[in-house]
Amino acid sequence: MSMTTRNNREHAQATHYPSAEEHRRRWRRLAQAIAARAASISDDPALLVAPQRPGTLEILGSGIEASDFSRSDEARILAADHVFYCVADPATKIWILSQRPDAYDLYVLYDDSKPRYLTYMQMTEAMLHHVRNGEHVVAIFYGHPGVFVLSTHRAVTIARREGHHASMRAAVSALDTLCADLGVDPSQPGMQMYEATDMLIRRRQPDPGLHLVLWQVGLIGELGYRRQGYLNSNFAVLLDYLEDLYGPEHPVINYVGSRYPGIDPLIDRQTLASLRDPLAQSWVTGISTFYLPPRTAGQSDPQMLERLGLIRPGQPVRAASDPLRVIDRYDKRERRAFSDFARFDVPASYQWQADTGAGRFILALSDDAELRRQYRDDPQAAVQAWGGLDARERHLLGQRDPGAVQLAAKGADAQRHPGNREGVEHLLTYTSASSALHRALSAAAPGELRAVAAAWSRKAGLSIDWPGMNAELNALLQSSLAPWSGFYLDSSRRMSLSLFSRMKNAGLRVDLDGQPLVGVRYQSGVLTWSAEAGNGSSGYLQSDLSVQGGRSWIGLVWPAGEQAGSGYKVALRGQSLARPACLAVGDYRVAGEALRIVPSASASQGVDVLREGVALPGEVLFNGRDTRIGDRRLALSTRRFEDLAQWAQGAYRLRLVHGRLAELLALRLGPYGLEIAGKPVTAEFREGRIQWQGGPPAVESGQLDVTLDPITLKPLLHGQGRSAAGNKVQLRGMALIEPLWIDQLLEQPRLGLPEWAWRHLVAVMVAASDKGGIFLWHGYDRARGNLRLLREALARLRQDEMEDAG
Structure with a gap:
């Protein structure tokens, strides 16, 4: 048949x-x-x-x-x-x-x-x-x-x-197509093949006088499986090893045989040196095979010819109990x-292959020589004439590119529910939404979670196809830095990476060791920047989300003027920053005693607990719900705010954003009122919120909420206003930071960070304070927490479905 x-x-x-x-x-x-x-x-x-x-x-x-x-x-x-x-x-x-x-x-x-x-x-x-x-x-x-x-x-x-x-x-096999496509005859002068990782760990010594074929070059040192694609963070180790044998300018071909009729194989001609370029490395995948031509002519050994021996005298041989690997045992x-x-079930990350028109077209190419000829000569005309294709499939197949053909045949995008992206972004942006979904699922009876999730999304005004949400989340993780907002450390390199972004990469800020990076790009799960753009380094980092939810960036960061190499490997791990005691700042009454928690840069926990203006002795402990000092317990639920706390008073930079334009104004809060751009303004202060009328034309009226920054212990402002012309203006601001305050901050590392990482984090906030500040800690906390809640919700839905199917 x-x-x-x-x-x-x-x-x-x-x-x-x-x-x-x-x-x-x-x-x-x-x-x-x-x-x-x-x-x-x-x-x-x-x-x-x-x-x-x-x-x-x-x-x-x-x-x-x-x-x-x-x-x-x-x-x-x-x-x-x-x-x-x-x-x-x-x-x-x-x-x-x-x-x-x-x-x-x-x-x-x-x-x-x-x-x-x-x-x-x-x-x-x-x-x-x-x-x-x-x-x-x-x-x-x-x-x-x-x-x-x-x-x-x-x-x-x-x-x-x-x-x-x-x-x-x-x-x-791939070797068969390699020999055909590259014109390689294995018998002349001879061929050697290695699995790339095995060659490295056993220090195999390829003969530079023979053809060399290396398999699995896209997953060096990888023992597990990663459905999103391998990080290949050890690729530079392979290049180092081969350069020692062949030299940096020796040619190498990155080869992938043609998977589809009418499409050429990938024959990417490089040198070992040019493969240091991350862009060239991006073409090396899990199905790549390397071919290196002979470097020298092999010389015959007269003694070996006479003896016809296969092992050189004195050649070390690894002792083994069996000549071949034992592969048919049943041990632990x-x-x-x-x-x-x-306890097996099909993993949530498994992608079922649906029947697609594009897949049928590829099968027709396999059997129809005339269609193959048409597709090679005029791919657009061929796909237009072939029935059963939608517009997306015709567009992708018409490119006659292996990657585009793969996407068309898989049909994954065509199956994505149009409301799922909005649903994922909503749940990752709003903690109130992700927490509400989490509570609803926690209270649901077994077998009812899918119905509860559907009811929740309808009430929230979202159109969500819950079975497709895992795929949608994975796609967003590959394209948006918002869920990756956080503080990452490589302790062995004493290197830090700070990421802050909102959805669609709005407000993106990336800092390496406390210094801002420019020209940063994030595509297909890869974060890059270059020294040529004015940075002090270049970077190529791949995002990685572990099964347990740990976020990491794996790859290379190398100084300006240097080449990327294994000496610059980094593994930056996401930090779960300690809950700061400054979240409890405010007024309390405990057993008839009036107490006040205020920020203090010189205190080990960043706060003092005052009674009648004097700091109480003892260690301050905060668990997110209450604060303890000695035998006193200050419950967060009983906190009250004075109208204008003393710590909130001082000079600010206020950032006004209207459309695509932004400007900075000076703002001052004092015991006698509010001043914006040098103009005294009639204002009302009530429990951490400021409202005013009669301001300068740029922001004639508005309101601002006052929040304490857990990093600098200085107030942040956020809110909105209107100009004299009636236009809406988004507002953000931050108090200016005095040098003495910065020195006190640096003397007391907090949030569970080592001293060097704390310095980097403070530097990011200090640099941002002159430009209206940034809600950095809050962004870190929101991104990590909402991603955790969403993944837990999706895992619960899947587990409930499995148990119900039974």
Whole structure:
């Protein structure tokens, strides 16, 4: 049975294409069945019993191009009792699911929280389960199923040992297409291949007189899995190693075979030195293969020719108990596959492949030579003439770019609910909203969380498709710095990174070691800046959000005039800053005693507790709800504000924003009133809020709330006003900071930070104070807290759905 264009177009009428939910249910049942069988599985020869009805396992390869099966392999797929697949190409997935709607996608076994070795063990058990029942199983893997695939070799070895029929069929691998596309003959003068990380950790010494092929160069030192793509933070280590052997100007080709008919392979010709450029590195991915041509002509060794030996005299050899790696044992690490299956469900980050018109178009390219010719010569005309494509698919396919074709075939954007982006931004911006959703879900009965979430979003005026919110959040994390606002440290480098941003990167401010960066860009999860823009360094950092919610930036930061290299690796970890006691500033009455908490730069906690104007002795403790000093407890819920606190009085810079324009005015608060731009203004002060009329033309009226900055212990202002012309004006301000106050701040590091990091953080706020200030701590706290609440809410929804499906 072959794939014809007509069959592809008429598929929807002939075959049921499965849903993600159907696939998930089948995986749940299979996982439980595998876990239940654990006790009967052993590698002890004494316990092995020949099966009454041997099963059959056939391992196939899908090749490099989309759905590159032979006709005989297609027949095997159709004839099998069960089909498993592990392929990355959307079009191939669509074809498999079209022919076998009951197929299992092994990609569900990958998870960001799981080591890849555990995933490989589970893939093996999934393939063997039905074989052990005497059934015929076909498993399909990308490329050649035996090249850089542990689970297939393990499955074949175990199946044969247990008395089943097992075979692996050859298919086109990345090495095959590399030799064809680059014109490399492995026999002349010879070829060597290494997995890049293995070469480094075992200090393999490539022969510079031979072709060198390096696999998995896009995930150096990575043992886990990351669905968003690998950070590859150790790439510079590989370049250092190769430069020592070949020199910086030696050519290297970053190669990715063509995955789609009619599209050229990636053949990116670089040198080892040019790969130091982060832009060049961005083309190195998890499917990249490096090819390095020979550097020197190999010289024959007469003694070796005479002896025909394979090991040089005196060559060190690592002792090993077995000549080959043992891959068919059931020890503790391997048996974890069963226990993990017992609580397994398809991860939230797993992306189901829907049936898309673009995927059908790619399948048609595989089978239709005339369509391939048209697509190569005039891609726009080819996609316009082919029915079943929407405008987005035609636009992406018309670019004839592998990345664009991949996006079109996946169809992910087309499935995104239009209201989900607004919902994610709303929940990450407003703590009141994320907290309200969190409370609503906490109070919901089991099995009712989805309905409660839907009711909450309707009440909030939001149109949200909750099953799609995880994907929407992940997309926003790759494009917006707002949820990454925070303070990050690399203690080994004594380096700090401060990020502050609102949605759509409004108000963006980035500081490295307390100094502002200019020309910062954030795209596809990568933060960059350059020394050429006037910075003291260049940076290439990739965002990383751990399963537990930890935020980090991983990459390189190198000084101006230097080259990026492994010596400049950084890992900046997000800090959870201690709750500052200054949040409790105000007036209290405890057991008939009038007490006042006021900011104090010289105090270890940043506040003094006054009684009749005198500071009480003892350590001040604050837990976010109440303040304790000695045996006194000052509950935050009982706090009162004087009309104009003494700490709020002084000189300010007030920033006025009207449209795209902004200006700074001087503002002074004193015991006798308010003055703006030198003009006394009639004002009313009430519990931390200032309202006025009769101000200068730029801000004739307005109101401001007074908030204490936890970092500098100086007041911040925020509010809005109107000009004399009636135009709305956004207002922000901050008190000016005296040098003596700065010195006192620096002598008392707070918020749980080391002295050097505290200096950096204070420097950011001091620099901002002359320009109207910045709500830096509040932005940090809001971003970290709202992201945590949203992720917890989505996790609860998914857990409730799993338990309800049961």
